[in-house]
Amino acid sequence: MEEIEETPLISSTEERPPKTEKKLDEKEEPIIVNNSNLVDLKNACDDYIQKFFVNKAEFRQNNTHTDVKLVLGYLACGFALFGGYYGHITPFNEAKEMTIICIIAYFVLNTLLVLYSYIFEKEIIFVGDCMENDNKYTITIQTNTKRYSDIYNIVYEYVGKEKQDSSIKIRNSKYTFSKSFGNWFDVNGVMDIEKFETDLFEGLEIIKTGNKPHEQ
Structure with a gap:
């Protein structure tokens, strides 16, 4: 009789390609709205501001009003x-x-x-708290647009209790930032998230330091 040479079975682990972990997409999903509708534009900006101050600026949201x-x-x-x-x-x-x-x-x-x-x-869309150097700060963000106007106004209010030796100093500063929706949305209604974040960070830095833009 003719001998049949047995071939060892290949293990299932060898047959399968090595597992690769899914890479998290760091890019955010695009925000697309009807750029001819001022309400949609404002709502998109309002929603992203809340997300920005929690995830990027690291404030803890205060939901008292809600x-x-x-x-x-x-x-x-x-x-x-x-x-x-x-x-x-x-x-x-x-x-x-x-x-x-x-x-x-x-x-x-x-x-x-x-x-x-x-x-x-009122027009408050976000209230958040943060701790810096054992000092507690509260930021309040209000937004508004005038009727038939494409100018979006962001009002920052920054209140904090700062410990100075044995006393506590109350700090209260306010800053209004205004730009057209056209600065952040293209003709197709797609938001330039990076540009919007840059402007939000700029406003936050101004309200914290008190230094106005282009001020030496």
């Missing part, structure tokens, strides 16, 4: 849902008083929500 609005909103919805449910399972004549109470509570809470946004939150 939390207050959420509580008021949830309470208003809760009264509305309870009033609707109670009116559904209870005869009309018996449910009238409770339904009226729920309706009044709903409108009061919604009114408080609007007043809080108008009086306290």
